[in-house]
Amino acid sequence: MSNNIEGKVVVITGASSGLGEATARLLSGEGAHVVLGARRADRLKSLTDELTGRGGKAIAVTTDVTQRDQVKKLVNTAVQAHGRIDVMINNAGLMPQAPLERLKIDEWDRMIDINIKGVLYGIAAALPHMQRQKAGHFINVSSVAGHKVGPGFAVYAATKHAVRALSEGLRQEVKPYNIRTTVISPGAVATELPNGVTDPAAAERIRKFYAEVAIPAESFARTVAFAMSQPDDVDINEIVFRPTRQEI
Numbered sequence: 406m407s408n409n410i411e412g413k414v415v416v417i418t419g420a421s422s423g424l425g426e427a428t429a430r431l432l433s434g435e436g437a438h439v440v441l442g443a444r445r446a447d448r449l450k451s452l453t454d455e456l457t458g459r460g461g462k463a464i465a466v467t468t469d470v471t472q473r474d475q476v477k478k479l480v481n482t483a484v485q486a487h488g489r490i491d492v493m494i495n496n497a498g499l500m501p502q503a504p505l506e507r508l509k510i511d512e513w514d515r516m517i518d519i520n521i522k523g524v525l526y527g528i529a530a531a532l533p534h535m536q537r538q539k540a541g542h543f544i545n546v547s548s549v550a551g552h553k554v555g556p557g558f559a560v561y562a563a564t565k566h567a568v569r570a571l572s573e574g575l576r577q578e579v580k581p582y583n584i585r586t587t588v589i590s591p592g593a594v595a596t597e598l599p600n601g602v603t604d605p606a607a608a609e610r611i612r613k614f615y616a617e618v619a620i621p622a623e624s625f626a627r628t629v630a631f632a633m634s635q636p637d638d639v640d641i642n643e644i645v646f647r648p649t650r651q652e653i
């Protein structure tokens with residue numbers, strides 16, 4: 406394992422597009438065995454076909470991260486296929502930004518269910534295996550909004566602050582099990598994320614912002630590879646990165 410990536414079993418939620426898809430592609434190219442979860446089965450299948458067609462090992466498991474049994478099945482599929490799980494990337498998320506006064510309460514619920522509870526279900530599914538192995542690595546996806554709050558994204562920012570809090574608590578608790586814990590906080594990266602914004606004014610503002618500054622999804626994948634490829638006694642805990650042009 407010269408790059409500390411080759412041969413590793415990596416589970417990625419939200420692998421059907423954006424950051425998860427780019428990460429699956431990069432890690433598979435580096436020799437990782439990827440096990441990919443998301444709801445859009447057709448997208449997962451074409452990605453796994455592409456990766457296996459290039460000689461990689463990739464498995465797709467249709468997964469809704471709001472359903473804890475489905476997340477457990479995703480992780481258990483990886484363990485059954487490969488005998489272990491080395492890295493759990495809790496990446497699935499959505500960002501329907503809108504001012505609180507719009508009262509988009511269903512969207513608040515979905516952000517809490519996917520961005521927070523989905524991460525917890527990923528931890529719950531992978532932690533027992535990693536404890537048994539006395540090895541593993543959690544990579545949880547927060548955001549610059551996990552560091553900054555602003556008008557129009559209070560709930561999204563709250564969910565991403567929660568991801569950082571959970572990750573830091575997890576980091577401290579898993580010391581006896583030799584588990585590494587990384588939280589990655591991206592700025593604007595060109596993915597399908599802005600498509601989930603339903604408030605017209607917010608959608609227009611975000612579309613314009615992303616068109617001006619967003620960087621390719623491979624930027625995120627490289628940060629994952631950086632954290633994974635450190636020697637086992639080095640635990641990269643936090644990475645914040647932005648497009649060079651992004652101010653806040």
Ligand SMILES: NC(=O)c1ccc[n+]([C@@H]2O[C@H](COP(=O)([O-])OP(=O)(O)OC[C@H]3O[C@@H](n4cnc5c(N)ncnc54)[C@H](OP(=O)(O)O)[C@@H]3O)[C@@H](O)[C@H]2O)c1
Nearest residue numbers: 419421422423424444445469470497498548594596597598
């Ligand atoms: N792009 C950015 O600028 C940026 C910045 C900071 C943080 N992030 C974070 O990065 C993560 C990935 O987002 P992205 O930018 O790659 O956006 P994206 O292209 O929209 O991808 C989101 C992924 O999450 C999956 N997903 C959504 N709901 C799900 C559910 N209930 N169960 C399982 N999977 C679900 C989607 O798959 P299905 O729809 O097929 O289920 C998709 O694969 C998110 O946590 C986001 O908050 C992104």
